C-alpha cells in the first residue's frame with residue numbers, strides 16, 4: 001500500500017510566530033500513523049526539527065554546493081533537518097521558468113542527498129479546456145521524474161493549476177481519471193509504481209477532504225492555504241487518517 005501523506009506547503013508564508021501552529025498540531029496529531037509533512041520556507045526548517053512531523057523544503061538547486069547566490073541545495077536541506085523537498089510546483093514552473101528537465105535534475109539532486117522528492121504535475125485551465133490534460137500529465141511525468149525514481153524516494157503530487165488557491169476543485173471523476181492514469185504510467189515505468197504515493201493538491205479543505213481521499217489512487221493531499229493553521233489543517237489530517 002502506498003504511504004498516506006498529509007502535506008502542507010506553506011509557500012512564502014510563515015514567521016517564527018507561526019511555529020505555534022505546529023505545537024497545536026502536535027497536541028492533536030503528534031502520534032498519527034500517517035505521514036504528516038510540513039514544508040515551511042527555508043528560514044523555518046531548522047526551527048521545525050523538534051516537531052514529530054516530517055519536514056520538507058519547497059525547492060532545491062541541481063548542484064549540492066557552489067557559486068549560486070540565493071539558492072539552497074538538497075544537501076543543505078537535509079543538513080537542516082528536512083527529509084523531503086517539493087519540486088516542480090506550478091508556481092516554480094511559472095514564476096521561475098522551471099522546465100521538466102530542470103525538475104528531473106533537481107529530483108536527482110534530492111535523491112543524491114537522501115531526500116524524498118515530491119514531484120508536482122498538473123494542467124492549466126487552457127489545457128484542461130483543450131482536452132489535453134492527460135497529454136500534459138504524460139509529458140510532465142516522462143520529463144520530470146528521473147529513471148532512478150522509486151516508491152521510497154518519490155511522491156507524485158497532481159495539482160491542477162486552475163485549482164490552486166482558487167477554491168475551484170475538480171470533480172471526483174476528474175481527479176479519479178488523472179490519478180488512475182498517473183498510477184498506470186508509474187506501473188508501466190517503475191517496478192514498484194504501485195507503491196508510489198500519489199497526492200492531490202488544489203483547494204483542499206476540511207470540508208472536501210474526505211470525498212477527495214475516497215477517490216481511488218489518492219493517497220493524500222498537498223495543501224496550501226489550509227495548512228497554515230492547525231485549525232484548518234487538522235480536519236484534513238483526520239480525514240486522511242479515517243480514509
Ligand SMILES: O=C(CO)COP(=O)(O)O
Pocket residue numbers: 009089159163164165166167201202203204222223224225226
Ligand atoms: O499549491 C498548492 C499546494 O502545493 C495548493 O494550494 P491551495 O491548497 O492553497 O489551493
